[in-house]
Amino acid sequence: MKIATFILLVCLINSSYGIYTFSFNITIPPLSSWIPSLSSIPYLNSISSISGSSDSSAPAEPSERSESAIPPLSFVISNPDLTSVTIDLRSIQMRAEAFYKKISQTILEDATLSVPELVAKHGYPCETHTVVTPDGYILTMHRIPRGKTSHFKKRPVVFLQHGVLASSADWLISEPEKALGYILADAGYDVWLANNKYSKNHTSLSPDDGKFWNFSWHDIALYDTTTMIDYALSYARQEKLFYIGHSQGTTVSYVMCSEIPEYNRKIKAMFSLAPVAYMTDINSPILQFIARGQGQLGSVLKAIGAHEFLPHNRVLGIVGNVLCRDESITQILCTNSLFAVAGYSDKQMNTTLLPIIMRHTPAGSATKQFLHYAQGINSGEFRKWDYGSSGNVEHYGNDTPPKYQLEKVTTPVYLFYSKSDWLSGEKDVARLYMELKNVKGAFLIADDTFNHLDYLFGIQAPELVY
Structure with missing residues (x-):
């Protein structure tokens, strides 16, 4: 209601x-x-x-x-x-x-392109790399090795980790002057883009198998992100990189550096856009609904075999082209569906981009990722997966899940947050700021309407954030 x-x-x-x-x-x-x-x-x-x-x-x-x-x-x-x-x-x-x-025809054209095709259309080089995690997942990464010019000899590596339901496309959907992936490439960085949608492969499991989806952002941090970082550094022959995460991309960075402290030494600096660890101050009605029914919802989804949440669907992209394009009377439904999750931000919303956004988002995620966040909303803590009292004793030796030790995150961290973000609340960011030991700055975006997705698609994102 x-x-x-x-x-x-x-x-x-x-x-x-x-x-x-x-x-x-x-x-x-x-x-x-x-x-x-x-x-x-x-x-x-x-x-x-x-x-x-x-x-x-x-x-x-x-x-x-x-x-x-x-x-x-x-x-x-x-x-x-x-x-x-x-x-x-x-x-x-x-x-x-x-x-x-x-303009509309150009946007609809872009909405049909894959990430490598989109990057190439804008005149940038794009490479596709494949890695295999210790638990058998085959991941695809995209790399923009340079900008339109190649006058930079040594290009530091920057690793971009997207949020839940997202993919590498999120950093590239806006035009080159506004999309962070292109901006960094033109500024002299070797840009590596982590992925979700392009990584639904496994050495032995099929995406149709429920076991394939038995992972949370905890596993993404320990296996996926570490594997991709190691590969990027090895390929570029460098020892350290810059890490930029958005939403869940920040969550996995805190988990990774607290659970495997050696990765603090591999990251020069960590830039957290819309940081998510604690989630007691969220306003998204969608997440609140999931949190309230987390226990029952998890059981129902498991029973019906709904292991993937909002999977990428080609039909959805086609529908997005029709319903979300400029001059469509139904475009408002598309904007409001995003606002209901991320926060209302009509000022920053570039509606012309909606067909491209809908082409790539949602990219799907494991249902367990959302349920893990729901557990955090209900407990008020940033901690590992809750298996229930008996399950916790079996896995952790205690009837409650252990908290992530944020004090072990020693790499320099920069936090970026905003007032209209319904998923990364100010109180939660303040608590995170107090528990991280090496925060170099916490920056409030100078626009009270800036929401959770505006870091990626906001009209003023380059001026206010980048």
């Missing part, structure tokens, strides 16, 4: 931003000396920079839309001391629509 109320409320809020096409005559003083030509008027679009400058692509020619399709609306402001000047907003609107159509 709360979720439905929230979505209805946001729909009502957004309905006030409806776009109406009209033309009118307005009488103003002679301003021919400074009125710009029509061709020089900037077109506002959802992928422009924050300063309002338009995309580098030139506006396309007007579409062949009949005037009768545009509701006529006109009025005149009269004043005997002023000279009448007619401004044809219909013409401006039609040219803007043609420009939007051109």
Whole structure:
């Protein structure tokens, strides 16, 4: 009921931003000396920079839309001391629509591309690497070895670990000037992207087997992330790297460095975007629902064989192209589905990117990952998987799961958090800050509307975060 109320409320809020096409005559003083030509008027679009400058692509020619399709609306402001000047907003609107159509086609094109294809389209080199974890999972990593220029001789390695339900695509969906993966490559880094969606293989298990999905972010930290880091360092012939994690990507970094302290020596610095460890201050109705029914929900999902949560589905990507594109009346449903999880952030939401986002997200995860977070919400602690009293005694020698020893995370850590993040609350970040022993800074994003996903797709992410 709360979720439905929230979505209805946001729909009502957004309905006030409806776009109406009209033309009118307005009488103003002679301003021919400074009125710009029509061709020089900037077109506002959802992928422009924050300063309002338009995309580098030139506006396309007007579409062949009949005037009768545009509701006529006109009025005149009269004043005997002023000279009448007619401004044809219909013409401006039609040219803007043609420009939007051109942008929309590019977005829909990008929504059909894989990560290597998307990177190549933007003119960057992309490599695909495969590693095998100690427990048999075959993981795929993507690497952008350099930017569009190769004048940097020694390029430090930076490792990007995405969040739950995500993939390497999340760092690359925005245009190159705004996507962190490209920004780092152009800045002289050797960029390695961890993966989820491209890693559903195992040496002996099938994704159709429930045993394949018997892992949480604890296992991702101990096996997946360590294996990928070791491979990247070995391949690049370097001893240390920079680690950038988002959401669950931060969780696994804390688990990894606390459980296997030697990895502190392999990380020069750790940058935690929307850090997640403690989860007592979350506002997402979706996560709250999962937490309240964690015990029963886990049993039901196991009984029906739902071991994967929100798996990647090609059909969902196709539906996203139709329902989430610009000018679609159902686009608001797409934005609100993201807001219901991450927090309301209409200011930062680049709706034009929605078809690409829906093409790559959700990328699927093990149901156990979400249930482990739900356990943390209910217990108020950052600790290992709870098997129940008897199971805990068997696994840990105690009837309660052990807490992760955050004081063992000794690598320099930088925390980035925001007020409108429904998954990484300020109180939880403050508690994390107190327990980590080498925090070099905790930075509150200078926008009260910035949410959990804006670190990846937010219009102002480069200015506010990167």
